[in-house]
Amino acid sequence: MASFRRYLANDSISGKLLTLLISVTVSLVLIACGALTITTYLISKEYNITQPLHQIEALFGNPVLITYLLESPETSKPFLANLSSLTSLQSLNILDANKTSLLSYQNTESQPELSTEQSQLAVYLPQKKQTVTLVLAAKPSLSNVLVLAIHIAILAIIATAGLICILAIRRVKHIIIHPILHLIEQAHTISDYDNYNVRATKFNNDEIGILATSFNKMLNKVQARDQQLINAKDQAEKASQQAQTLALETQRTNKKLALEVQVRTHIEQKLTDLKKYLSDIIDSMPSALIAIEQSQHIQQWNKQASTLFGITESDACGKSVYGVITCLKKHQDTISKALALNQAQTIEKVAIKHPSQEVHYFDIVVYPLTYSASANNSSKKGAVIRLDDITQRLFIEEAIVQNEKMISVGGLAAGMAHEINNPLGGIVHNAQNIQRRLSPSLIKNQELAARLHIDIQSLNQYLEERGISRFLNNIQDAGQRASKIVNNMLQFSRRSNRVLQPTQLNTLITRTLEIAHSDLAIKQSIELNTIKIRTYFDPLLDKVPCISNEIEQVLLNLIKNAAYAIHQRSSPLTEGLINIKTERKEQQALIIVEDNGVGMTADVRTRIFEPFFTTKEVGSGTGLGLSVSYFIITNNHKGQMQVRSTPTEGTRFTISLPLAASIAA
Numbered sequence: 001m002a003s004f005r006r007y008l009a010n011d012s013i014s015g016k017l018l019t020l021l022i023s024v025t026v027s028l029v030l031i032a033c034g035a036l037t038i039t040t041y042l043i044s045k046e047y048n049i050t051q052p053l054h055q056i057e058a059l060f061g062n063p064v065l066i067t068y069l070l071e072s073p074e075t076s077k078p079f080l081a082n083l084s085s086l087t088s089l090q091s092l093n094i095l096d097a098n099k100t101s102l103l104s105y106q107n108t109e110s111q112p113e114l115s116t117e118q119s120q121l122a123v124y125l126p127q128k129k130q131t132v133t134l135v136l137a138a139k140p141s142l143s144n145v146l147v148l149a150i151h152i153a154i155l156a157i158i159a160t161a162g163l164i165c166i167l168a169i170r171r172v173k174h175i176i177i178h179p180i181l182h183l184i185e186q187a188h189t190i191s192d193y194d195n196y197n198v199r200a201t202k203f204n205n206d207e208i209g210i211l212a213t214s215f216n217k218m219l220n221k222v223q224a225r226d227q228q229l230i231n232a233k234d235q236a237e238k239a240s241q242q243a244q245t246l247a248l249e250t251q252r253t254n255k256k257l258a259l260e261v262q263v264r265t266h267i268e269q270k271l272t273d274l275k276k277y278l279s280d281i282i283d284s285m286p287s288a289l290i291a292i293e294q295s296q297h298i299q300q301w302n303k304q305a306s307t308l309f310g311i312t313e314s315d316a317c318g319k320s321v322y323g324v325i326t327c328l329k330k331h332q333d334t335i336s337k338a339l340a341l342n343q344a345q346t347i348e349k350v351a352i353k354h355p356s357q358e359v360h361y362f363d364i365v366v367y368p369l370t371y372s373a374s375a376n377n378s379s380k381k382g383a384v385i386r387l388d389d390i391t392q393r394l395f396i397e398e399a400i401v402q403n404e405k406m407i408s409v410g411g412l413a414a415g416m417a418h419e420i421n422n423p424l425g426g427i428v429h430n431a432q433n434i435q436r437r438l439s440p441s442l443i444k445n446q447e448l449a450a451r452l453h454i455d456i457q458s459l460n461q462y463l464e465e466r467g468i469s470r471f472l473n474n475i476q477d478a479g480q481r482a483s484k485i486v487n488n489m490l491q492f493s494r495r496s497n498r499v500l501q502p503t504q505l506n507t508l509i510t511r512t513l514e515i516a517h518s519d520l521a522i523k524q525s526i527e528l529n530t531i532k533i534r535t536y537f538d539p540l541l542d543k544v545p546c547i548s549n550e551i552e553q554v555l556l557n558l559i560k561n562a563a564y565a566i567h568q569r570s571s572p573l574t575e576g577l578i579n580i581k582t583e584r585k586e587q588q589a590l591i592i593v594e595d596n597g598v599g600m601t602a603d604v605r606t607r608i609f610e611p612f613f614t615t616k617e618v619g620s621g622t623g624l625g626l627s628v629s630y631f632i633i634t635n636n637h638k639g640q641m642q643v644r645s646t647p648t649e650g651t652r653f654t655i656s657l658p659l660a661a662s663i664a665a
């Protein structure tokens with residue numbers, strides 16, 4: 001049974017169905033046959049269906065019964081009378097060994113039958129110790145017909161069942177097995193050939209049909225998935241190809257980038273060099289250059305600007321230009337105008353105090369950055385402020401003007417001096433003669449007075465008392481002063497033929513200072529400690545070709561003027577100071593005389609070298625000191641004389657003498 005079950009479990013569905021159908025059919029047939037037999041039996045029983053012969057035989061074959069029946073007719077008679085109920089029994093005969101009837105019974109109630117069944121049964125009777133033969137005749141029993149009918153019915157049932165089974169099998173095959181096999185076949189096609197295009201046919205709307213639909217749906221999904229997978233694979237392949245291409249491109253780009261980096265590094269280096277070079281150029285400019293942004297904050301600040309304002313680039317950058325250069329505040333409008341109109345603006349002659357406290361003059365030009373402005377990049381808009389120190393140029397210009405003036409005025413003065421010299425000489429000479437000829441000490445005067453009877457003493461007394469002698473003295477003094485002036489004036493035209501002698505400037509200055517000490521005003525000032533004179537001699541300065549007494553005269557002039565200027569200070573807070581320095585500068589020997597006196601206004605400064613220009617009261621200054629000094633330096637020594645002066649702060653005279661030896665004056 002177990003092996004059958006195993007076989008059944010492993011059998012194909014069609015096999016299983018076949019087995020099931022056959023089993024069901026056989027069971028149904030058996031049940032039907034059983035039911036038929038039972039029904040037949042019950043029916044035969046109900047309707048007294050005749051017993052078959054062998055049953056009667058078994059009933060009467062009993063030796064005891066036979067012995068009893070054979071005892072006497074009386075005993076057998078009631079028994080036999082009751083046999084009529086056995087409708088199927090037609091006759092009963094008991095024969096002895098000689099075939100003689102011992103008992104005979106004929107069923108009269110029994111319908112005669114066309115055919116009868118006969119049986120003979122030998123029965124040994126132990127009581128009689130003889131063997132008798134029981135001969136029975138019975139109707140052909142109805143049960144046989146019934147059995148035949150049953151057999152026919154069974155056969156019909158089997159045949160019908162077989163037919164039904166065949167039909168069922170065919171139907172089952174058609175509606176179950178065929179779709180299942182179809183499904184299996186499709187599944188095989190799919191699994192063996194990976195062909196997802198096949199679809200299961202839906203034969204019926206049963207579970208297999210649903211299964212086919214689901215199978216198809218699943219296939220659709222699988223196919224879609226497969227397609228997706230294929231697509232994904234394609235995409236992945238494409239992506240991989242792209243990745244490869246990209247990798248190649250990246251490699252190429254990397255190479256390019258590396259090259260670009262190299263080039264950029266190179267360019268950067270070049271730019272750095274260029275920047276440095278430009279900074280060098282900007283720094284080496286003699287002008288102070290300051291780049292400002294639109295907001296007027298400093299962006300760049302060159303070396304000259306650092307020197308000029310004493311502020312480093314890092315300190316200046318990023319700050320407002322007006323905060324760093326306060327003197328530009330009053331020119332803010334001009335700078336803003338340059339930025340607004342995009343036009344260069346110039347501010348001339350701006351005085352700026354140097355960190356060394358010297359005042360320098362500057363021309364300031366504001367150049368707007370035209371490129372950045374045109375590029376419309378307001379963040380890059382700005383300007384460059386150029387400050388040119390024009391102090392030296394101004395001095396030179398002043399010196400040129402001065403020179404021109406000195407040449408013309410000097411010539412004029414010299415001419416005048418010549419003209420005045422003779423009449424002046426006459427005046428002085430004649431005054432001298434008058435004094436001499438009035439003198440009582442001269443014998444010639446005494447003789448003439450005696451001859452004319454004049455008391456020369458009385459005459460002198462008269463002259464004295466009338467003040468004529470004083471007048472004469474005044475004429476004498478004025479004449480001498482005038483002749484001094486004239487002599488000075490004559491210096492303008494005099495061509496000195498004296499050769500310049502190499503002279504130790506330091507010694508010369510020391511000697512001049514000694515002479516200056518004898519000057520009354522200076523002497524007093526020094527003694528009263530109101531003026532201090534300091535000297536700074538350059539040890540590198542050797543002998544300088546010059547005419548020593550002329551240089552002495554110049555120095556004396558300068559010291560006297562300085563002392564005067566110091567005295568002119570209204571409320572001096574510091575002591576008066578005169579510094580005298582010597583310095584060697586290239587092929588020049590410099591003598592610097594500076595004081596902290598009242599200083600000069602620009603008007604005065606431009607005129608000081610003019611002959612007769614003086615700010616002193618009439619009588620106390622001739623106005624010739626500086627003009628003569630200038631003439632001595634420029635004409636006789638081929639040097640230069642410059643002045644720098646700031647009102648209330650002081651004055652500095654700088655004399656430069658060429659060191660080239662033996663210059664003929």
Ligand SMILES: Nc1ncnc2c1ncn2[C@@H]1O[C@H](COP(=O)(O)OP(=O)(O)O)[C@@H](O)[C@H]1O
Nearest residue numbers: 561562565608614615616621622623624625626
């Ligand atoms: N050191 C000085 N400080 C200020 N002013 C000076 C100085 N030296 C010269 N001056 C001015 O120059 C003028 C001309 O000087 P100078 O030619 O020596 O003539 P004087 O001394 O007779 O006036 C002076 O009157 C004075 O105004």
Ligand SMILES: [Mg+2]
Nearest residue numbers: 557561625626
């Ligand atoms: Mg003077």
